Amino acid sequence: MSPSPPAGPIRVLIAKPGLDGHDRGAKVVARALRDAGMEVIYAGLRQTPEEIVESALEEDVNLIGLSILSGAHMALFPRVLALLKQKRASRIRVFAGGIIPDEDARRLKRMGIRAIFGPGSSLEEIVATARKLAGPSHS
Amino acid sequence: MSRRPVPPLPPVARRVLRGDRQALAQLITQVENRDPAALPSVRALYPHSGHATVVGVTGPLGVGKSSLLNLLLAHLRVQGKRVGIVAVDPSSPFSGGSILGDRIRLERPPGDDGVFIRSMAARGHSGGVALATRETVRLLDAFGMDVILVETVGSGQADVEIREVASTSVVVVVPHLGDEIQSLKAGLFEIADVFCVNKSDLPGADSAARYLTEMTQLVPEKGAWRPVVVLTSTTIPSGVSDLWDAVLRHEAFLDANGSRRVRARRQLTDEILGLVRERVDARLTSVLAQEPDLQALLDRVVAREIDPYSAADRLLAEVRREP
Numbered sequence: 001m002s003p004s005p006p007a008g009p010i011r012v013l014i015a016k017p018g019l020d021g022h023d024r025g026a027k028v029v030a031r032a033l034r035d036a037g038m039e040v041i042y043a044g045l046r047q048t049p050e051e052i053v054e055s056a057l058e059e060d061v062n063l064i065g066l067s068i069l070s071g072a073h074m075a076l077f078p079r080v081l082a083l084l085k086q087k088r089a090s091r092i093r094v095f096a097g098g099i100i101p102d103e104d105a106r107r108l109k110r111m112g113i114r115a116i117f118g119p120g121s122s123l124e125e126i127v128a129t130a131r132k133l134a135g136p137s138h139s
Numbered sequence: 140m141s142r143r144p145v146p147p148l149p150p151v152a153r154r155v156l157r158g159d160r161q162a163l164a165q166l167i168t169q170v171e172n173r174d175p176a177a178l179p180s181v182r183a184l185y186p187h188s189g190h191a192t193v194v195g196v197t198g199p200l201g202v203g204k205s206s207l208l209n210l211l212l213a214h215l216r217v218q219g220k221r222v223g224i225v226a227v228d229p230s231s232p233f234s235g236g237s238i239l240g241d242r243i244r245l246e247r248p249p250g251d252d253g254v255f256i257r258s259m260a261a262r263g264h265s266g267g268v269a270l271a272t273r274e275t276v277r278l279l280d281a282f283g284m285d286v287i288l289v290e291t292v293g294s295g296q297a298d299v300e301i302r303e304v305a306s307t308s309v310v311v312v313v314p315h316l317g318d319e320i321q322s323l324k325a326g327l328f329e330i331a332d333v334f335c336v337n338k339s340d341l342p343g344a345d346s347a348a349r350y351l352t353e354m355t356q357l358v359p360e361k362g363a364w365r366p367v368v369v370l371t372s373t374t375i376p377s378g379v380s381d382l383w384d385a386v387l388r389h390e391a392f393l394d395a396n397g398s399r400r401v402r403a404r405r406q407l408t409d410e411i412l413g414l415v416r417e418r419v420d421a422r423l424t425s426v427l428a429q430e431p432d433l434q435a436l437l438d439r440v441v442a443r444e445i446d447p448y449s450a451a452d453r454l455l456a457e458v459r460r461e462p
Contacts, residue, residue, distance in 0.1 A: 008168065009235060038237075
């Protein structure tokens with residue numbers, strides 16, 4: 001047995017909690033992560049935090065990427081984090097993107113959202129951050 | 140829960156048998172990554188499998204396989220069946236990455252633990268399924284799922300490997316596939332146990348069904364299974380119970396004439412040979428990595444001192460040697 005297990009591709013769940021009407025940004029990010037060699041499980045629009053965590057656990061992802069435009073992030077993101085904790089799955093790291101005011105972003109980061117990307121973030125930056133969050137066992 | 144006395148189970152296997160969904164999910168990941176750490180549990184769970192009905196759903200891109208799976212899932216859950224789903228999507232040949240989007244179409248009540256859905260990238264494996272699909276199906280089986288639905292990549296004719304995984308293969312087509320249906324003759328047509336003409340609300344569905352029915356009547360041998368043709372629609376949900384009845388008819392046929400055993404033997408032969416090939420391949424890779432004279436050997440082939448066959452013989456001798 002090798003000391004560190006053979007690492008497969010990074011698995012990421014991309015989901016949009018809440019009632020957003022479109023998912024263009026989430027799709028662009030999903031595509032960039034795919035092009036970086038990751039396996040992206042695309043859950044799409046109108047996901048409840050419960051559905052998101054259930055999918056993340058079944059898919060055994062390393063990361064969850066949440067995208068939100070509606071302004072409900074302060075209600076929905078902490079719920080995702082709480083459910084992960086409740087399921088003893090805080091190993092799964094959460095990052096986010098969308099329209100999130102700086103003040104909220106600071107609070108969300110304190111709660112445990114690892115990174116937040118607003119409009120204008122570069123895809124390279126998002127990919128690099130996702131890689132870093134997934135940990136050293138993934139190349 | 141265990142059906143007969145068995146040696147102590149590895150902890151992960153025990154957790155899977157107790158219904159621990161995270162243990163199952165993580166074991167599937169290890170199997171996908173070909174992590175040897177998965178082997179004790181995979182082996183220990185083998186005797187606990189063999190109870191599920193495994194249905195493959197295949198067909199060209201865009202015929203509605205995922206939507207159909209969603210209707211089947213609802214149909215089976217109403218009957219109280221526990222359902223596992225393995226949805227395979229392609230991996231990019233360039234980046235190795237993948238977008239797995241089948242979950243979008245699969246709906247279920249929140250917290251329903253009678254369902255387990257897993258998306259799977261093909262990771263370069265051809266034939267419409269991933270290398271790990273068969274083991275994943277078996278793990279879901281041991282986990283206690285009554286029915287396991289496997290959705291293939293959807294590359295059309297090439298998705299024939301599902302017959303090595305499923306007990307019943309459903310080939311999904313839509314009206315006006317035209318040449319696509321013609322080409323089915325050589326590929327998917329041979330593996331279909333059930334034909335499903337989906338999007339039957341569109342014009343041309345009846346003639347497609349008629350054409351397929353005519354084709355199925357060309358089945359040569361007496362006593363062989365004649366594929367059933369059903370019409371379904373997912374926009375105006377219809378035909379799903381016909382589809383499931385057709386699957387059950389085929390399953391009953393497998394039991395009635397003993398062909399379930401024949402099919403299982405063929406599938407296991409395929410699997411065991413695959414495992415041997417995988418190991419020989421791994422051994423070859425390690426021999427190549429360690430072979431100090433490989434460059435010298437190549438030089439001699441380039442210089443035409445020895446031929447490629449002799450070089451292959453030498454490498455084969457190395458592979459045969461105990462590591």
